[in-house]
Amino acid sequence: MATLELNVKQSGIVNRIITKTYFKTRAGKINKRAAERYLRDDLPCGLKACDECRKYGKERLGAKNSDINSLIPSNHVVIADASVWIRFYDIFESELFGNVLITQGIWEYVKAKSISAYKKMNGLTYETPSDRFSVFMTEFHHEIYVPPEECVSESERQEKCLLSAGNYLLKHWKRTGWIPVILCGEEGERDRFRQKGFEQAYTVKEYVNDLKDAKRQELLDKMAAYDSSSTTDKLIYEEHLSHDQIMQGIATGKFRRGTFSVSRENYREANVIVDEDLNTWFITGIHFNRAVHGDIVAVELLPRTEWTAPEKMIRLRDVEELTTTADAIVDELNEDDEDSETATNADVDEGEPKAKKMKKSIAIPTAKVVGIIKRNWRPYCGILMPSALKGARRHLFCPTERVIPRIRIETEQAEILAHQRIVVCIDRCPRDSKYPLGHYVKTIGALGDRDTENEVLLLEHDVPHAPFSDAVIDCLPPEDWKPDMSNVIKQDQWKPKMTGVRVDLRELNICSVDPLGCTDIDDALHCRETEDGYLECGVHIADVTHFVRPGMAMDDEAVMRSTTVYLCDRRIDMLPARLSSNLCSLRGNEERYAFSVVWKMTREAEIIDTRFHKSLICSKAALTYERAQEIIDDQGMIDELAQSLRRLNDMSKLLKHKRTANGALTLASSEIRFEMDWETKTPKGVQNKAHIDTHSMVEEFMLLANISVAEKILSEYPDCALLRRHPIPAPVSYKPVIEAAKKRGYELSIESGKALADSLDRATDKGNPMVNRLLRMLTTRCMTQALYFSAGTIPVENYMHFGLATPIYTHFTSPIRRYADVVVHRLLAASIGADEIPSGLLNQNNVKKLSVNMNYRHKQAQYAGRASVQLNVLTFFKGRVEKVEGFIMGVRSNGIQIFVPTYGVESVIVIKPSPDTVIDAENGFVKAGKTTINELDRVTVQIRLDETNVQRPRIRLDLIEPYIEGLSVDFDLSTEQGIGK
Structure with missing residues (x-):
């Protein structure tokens, strides 16, 4: 002892x-x-000047700052209390805060109370190379620790701990000439510190206000949202229920939980999916109750007498900005009468219930938000709305993302920020304010600057795009990496369940088929006749997991990014280029590691046998789709590679026929691709993507590989296999496309996937071939997003992928650009004995967490790609006017939606009221005089760039044929969301 x-x-x-x-x-x-x-x-205090603590570890703090603040004439270290971190965490990004010590108690308290503040604190302390922040382990320090007391709240204990730390450091640093300074969120707390003898306590506002640097104004602007609310005591919204009340209500079924999703056509309307069957509750107007798009909310179903239905009306804040004057904005920000809400600026609908206005619409389940379970706020990019009041401090900020409400901020830099893209954070949503209150964070750059707009695009879609860290780069193999031949065996030596081996397939006529310019080549194929008369078809996928091992910094980074993001002018890789474009990429005539799925098949595409193994391949050619098609079509080419491609092409047609016979859907979207000028990174033309057989050839074999692998990993890991499902859409979601088809004389059946696919095939118009494509686009919009999930977390009958008509599916074929495929490779490798399975993949909760992140990143990457196209459409039409073909995609009570296939643009033409104009949104037509236009009709429009509003340039459409007088223009509304594969 x-x-x-x-x-x-x-x-x-x-x-x-x-x-x-x-x-x-x-x-x-x-x-x-x-x-x-x-x-x-033996716990170090964090100050470099402290000789006593230097022996305990590396110290960070010590940049001299005796001349930066008029309140404190000596060198000092700032210790901010928890309320300062939680409320004003953005101010610590400023270099004006040079020495910040975070006590362990504050660290743990902030982590428990505010995820956003904790992420900022952790990022500043550990994720950026800086000596401005240090953590002091006060909860284990024998002279500082304060034991918990009964009847004392956690916040009161934190105040005692902070005082104990301050007094200790005051004595500990006496010989160094440095002093600790405690920053408080409120004056009352500051006064309590001083009453207890600690004179170096200030409010954070006092400290910032007395900084000598002119940049202090930016910090004061960031803090301004907490200085005021609205100018009235009238409460607009109901109080949110407590967490305990919400959980009790969910447990009894009174409330439902879901993600709050605002309509992109009408910002006063939203939906919440309330169960696994994708039943949706509709929410409108004041029943938003301060929920912001993306929040996890608790909702309560209203009585049937209060159910309503969506307006058939376009309501976009961007439209209102064109007609809202600066004076009206000033009046609204300063008004005392909250009942005087204007039609142009109302973010809350307090008028009569919509059910009274909508005689023809059928009411649907309608709910209200009763509480917020989790805020998903993030920094928002956007602009300040101009103010006519000179020197005004209160301003409205307009986020770039149209589903986010305007945010009220206070700043004295409005004139400087007026022509800039800026970032704002929401701080709170008071019950007495129509707008969330927030603060200015930073400026991104000048309006219209291409680099600025690209940065906004990435920030708005939360795309990680920083260069790979040194820790990630250190994980890479050398440039001159060569395959290890020690565990490579010949094909005829391979047997099922052989472990730790790699099959030598270098002699096979394997080739890749990809888009022009592709450098991250994930997949390659081959097909050859076997001695017994069958066909051997193989899909060979880059063996990324050989290089990316669990626990590596590179693996952690890939988890965070989850996907490669493809923009018009660049690619943001999930993995460093040495892997994605070189050592993992299956380039022509280079030896590469692969993971192979090989089928023995009849000539009718019936699978006799399937085998999985690691392999060593040497692709004989890296072909484009077009070149592969030329080889197939050129009957003069009879070499083994050409014959392999022809066999693959023939087999793919049989596979596709089987899928469609089972009910697989063929849908459509408006995605286009620009031909870029790579020197200026600007678009110079649109690439017309003609579908050719080789597109289907590759697609069919990739689908087959994904299905085969899904079956294998599910059989081995029924409780944690990573799978991908596409839920069956709710019947009500088909309503828009059913109505559109009916108006053209077509009957769409939604009894099953096959019935829908067959009825879409029948909906053809010889006089207007685009009708079928438009109906397929509308059908795509009725679909829900495909999702990754962990096996065992939902009923097996819900595993199916509706769009592909397969009961089980996963992603295996693109590990260079999707982390889901990396996970699946690890599961498959373990199931065949080729590798050990990481312990984390045997934990269902871990797989579930991975799935949530991958679903989010995949969705954001899709949105970012589409936004990049739309940004390039704006650039392309600068100084250009064209007359183009368009189609009516929808009729609303105040306008029509027009789709321009050539440029993938869908825009709204708002129709001004006129005695001669009849707009029938229910029956889908507009009649002006003797002219009538219907949904899905072909029209001719003039397309150009409208830069009238320098802050928001937009694509403008003018209807040319048929001519209808009195049309005005709004901008892009391209919102279709494909089901994804």
């Missing part, structure tokens, strides 16, 4: 204390929890 005590003291431990806490279980029992805590005397 004596030896043990001596060892403990030599290790720096000076005391051991035991704390006891009591808590009530759900069953009502009182349980006791005891915990040991060891207090130490």
Whole structure:
């Protein structure tokens, strides 16, 4: 025992204390929890000038700052309390905060209370190379630790801990000439510190206000949202229920949980999917109750008498900005009468219930938000709305993303920020304010600057795009990497369940087929006749997991990014280029590691046998789709590679026929591709993407590989296999396309996927071939997004992929650009004995967490890609006017939606009221005089760039044929969301 005590003291431990806490279980029992805590005397304070602590570890703080603040004439270290971090965390990004010490108690308190503040604190301290921040382990320091007390709140204890730390450091640093300074969120807390003898306590506003640097104004602007709310005491919204009330309501079925999703056509309307069957509750106007797009909310179904239906009306804040005057904005920001809400600026609909206005629409389940379970706020990019009041401090910020409400901020830099893209954060949503209150964070760049707009695009879609860190680069193999031949065996030596081997397939006529310019080549194929008369078809996928191992910094980075993002002018890789474009890429005539799926098939595409194994390949050619098609079509080419391609092409047609016979859907979207000038990174033309057989050839074999692998990993890991499903759409979601088809004389059947596919095939118009494509586009919009999920978390019958008409599916064929495929490769490798399975993949909750992140990143990458196209459409039409063909995609009570296939643009033409104009949104037509236009009709429009509003340039459409007088223009509304594969 004596030896043990001596060892403990030599290790720096000076005391051991035991704390006891009591808590009530759900069953009502009182349980006791005891915990040991060891207090130490060897914990460094963080100051470089402290000789006593230097021996305990590397110190960070010490940049001299005796001349930066008029309140404090000596060098000092700032210790901010929890309320400062939670409320004003953005100010710590400023270099004006040079020495910041974070006590362990504050760190843990902030982590528990505010995820956004904690992420910022952790990022500033550990994720950026900076000596401005240090953490002091006060909860284990024998002279600072404050034990918990009964009847004392956690916030009161934190105040005591902060005072204890401040007093200790004041004494500890006495010889150095440095002093600790405590920053408080409120004056009352500051006064309590001073009353207890700690004079170096200030409010954060006092400290910032007395900084000598002119940049202090930016910090004051960031803090301004907490200085005021609205100018009225009238409460607009209901109070949110407490967490306990929400959880109890969800448990009893009174409330439902879901993600709040605002309509992109009408910002006063939103939906929440409330169950696994994708049933949706509709929410409108004041029933938003301060929910912001993306929040996880609790909703309560309203009585049937209060159910309503979506307006058939386009309501976009961007349209309103064109007609809202600066004076009206000033009036609204300063008004005392909240009842005087204008039609142009209303973010809350307090008028009569829509059910009274909508005689023809059928009411649908309608709900209200009763509480917020989780805020998903993030920094938002956008612009300030101009103000006519000179010197005004209160301004409205307009986010770039149209589903986010305007945010009220206070700043004295409005004139400087007026022509800039800026970032704003929401701080709170008071019950007495029509707008969330927020603060200015930073400026991105000048309006219209291409680099600025690209940065906004990435920030708005939350795309990680920083250069790969040194830690990630250190994980890479050398440029001159060569395959290891020690475990490579010949094909005829391979047998099922052989472990740790790689099959030599270098002699096979394997080739890749990809778009022009593709450098991250994930997949390659081959097909050859076997001696017994069957066909051997193989899909060979880059063996990324050989290089990216669990626990590596590169793996952690790939988890975070989850996908490669493809923009018009660049590609943001999930993995460093040395892997994505070189060592993993299956380039022609280079030896590469692969993971192969090989089928033995009849000539009718019936699978006899499937085998999976790691392999070593040497692709005989890296072909484009067009070149592969030329080889197939050129009957003069009879070499083995040409014959392999022809066999693959023939087999793919049989595979596709089987899929479509089972009900697989063929849908459409408006995606286009620009031909880029790579020197200027600007678009110079649109590439017309003609579908050719080789597109289907590659697609069919990739689908087959994904299905085969899904079956294998599910059989081995039924409780944690990573799969991908596409839920069956709710019947009500088909309403728009059913109505559009009916108006053209077509009957769409939604009884099953096959019935829908067959009825779409029948909906053809010889006089207007685009009708079928438009109906398929509308059908695509009725679909829900395909999702990754962990097996075992939902009923097996819900595993199916509706769009592909397969009961089970996953992603295996693109590990260079999708992390989901990396996970699946690891599962498959373990199932065949080729590798050990990481322990984390055997945990269903871990796989579920991975799935949530991958679903989010995949969706954001899709949105970013489409936004990049639209940004390039704007650039392309600068100084250009064209007359183009368009089609009516929808009729609303205040306008028509027109789709321009050539440029993938869908825009709204708002129709001004006129005695001669009849707009029938229910029946889908507009009649002006003797002219009538219907949904899906072909029209001719003039397309050009409208830069009247320099802050928001937009694509403008003018209807040319047929001519209808009195049409005005709004901008791009391209919102279709494909189901994804």
